[in-house]
Amino acid sequence: MDKAGDAVTILGAGTQGTRLAYMWTSQGQPVYLIDKDEKQLEKAKKGVETLKSNTQSPWATSGKWGEVITSSPDGLSEAASKSWMLLECLPESLKLKRTIVKELDELAGAETIIASNSSSYTIEEILENQSLKQPDRFSSLHCYWPPETSAIEVMGSSKTRPEIISLLMEETKKHGFSPFHVRKNSTGYLYNRIWAAIKREALLTLAEGVATPQELDAIFKDVLKTPKGPCEQMDVVGLDVVRDIEQHYADVRTGIPEEPRQYLQKMIDQGKLGVKSGSGFYEYDRK
Template sequence: MKLISVIGSGTMGNGIAHAFALCNFQVNLIDISEQSLQKGMDAIRKNLDRQVVKGIITEENKISALKNIHTFTDTKLGVEHSDLIIEAATENVDIKMEIFKDLDKFCKKEAILASNTSSISIGMIASVTNRADKVIGMHFMNPVPVMKLVEVIRGYSTSDEVTKTIMNLSINLNKNPVEVNDYPGFVANRILMPMINEAIYTLYEGVAGVEEIDTVMKLGMAHPMGPLQLADFIGLDVCLAIMNVLHQGFGNPKYAPCPLLVNMVTAGSLGIKSGLGFYDYSKGIKDAHVALKFSN
């Protein structure tokens, strides 16, 4: 593995590119516009600077990492010579399947195609390609440069060789890979998202307020961040998308998204990305204050 392509320069995509470039891989970062790519590269520079200040890396490491990243708006040019392509687009099954159709046509036959999906079936994504044995999930955690876990999701047809390759590659990135099977939500979000959804129900039913719910989970359960604040960080639209995948995948009403979550996403209150969620971020993350007082 020498050349890695990353599809999408948003939070996850630029974080994945950052992690690979810092470990001396050549990285092609791909997005639909120069503006998106510039924003992604700005985020990488900022995060590398933060690591320099903290003494995690040197200035030389930062300069080398930035030299390892090349940007493309043409997907074919960005992936045609790559050994591994990691898709990090929005959590939408139709978008991902279109991307994988194109990747299957544009990439060399031996290339491995990975998705950073947090809930969508790897088998479903692989079904639109002619290389299902070479399609796998690499679910990185946010923020990618900091978080050690990579969920390696083995699809129904993923080969032993590809699984082993991705597990070893993750270790070479200084990550801790965990192999899981291809079921809705995998492990991380099958457990996390119902907890977040239940926290939203707790607010919706008037059991307690936003700050109170988050405080109970932080102080009582030793969570570094309360579930409602975490939902804002993930993006309420992403939370809703994952809950819908769980609900449809298992057909169990316990996975039905809370009506409050649905209403907030419909209204455009998506958390940090929109500036408003359970908290108001109009004055910045550090000065965020409770935005939603709700009782049924």
């Protein structure tokens, strides 16, 4: 399959959008970074330069950097005309994502791939009941914390053309990612399905009074030699976000226990959201 252009367009200049712009410019091709917030675009561009200045990065000596071209949504049409892929990195709202993929389907050329970086919603869910011109060119393309974590999960819908998956596997690897093909529709992709089970069982253990967060994290780190335990990780993500993700799993699967969500909700009601609120399983300096 031939690419429809040289550039990649990324919608959303938040943390993920910034880091993905860095990755997708690593082979000399431009990235169009689209966001309605001008200050966020400025911050993103500085963020990309900061990542480039990291001399320990595997891409530090490549010398092939492409340009990051920032724009308001007014520039989306022009960016799309020069891009082989449009990648949405917008907030985790199913309604918002369904709206934007519909707009992108109308806007993009016939050979342009449209992908979602959503961690919560599969492309199958996003496309559900949508009337689209080309439903066979959509994919989920979910990454974690690039460039430090290079894993990226490539998952199509039941209608995605196989050659699109092949191209995404090839291009992500070329740009420094470690691609993993999710072979069937899977809420949580690969890693997050396993991580969800760990989170859920940790929360159930706490809800039953079996251990404290400190004890749970300590034994987890002792056995698996990880830098953070599950409670510390959930504090970083945000307990309200963890609760929403858990709710989504419960909505799409049977047999998900309620106690972990109830435990989280009690903490959220007390204003304990984790690092961002200064208090969660642990206390944090608000600065």
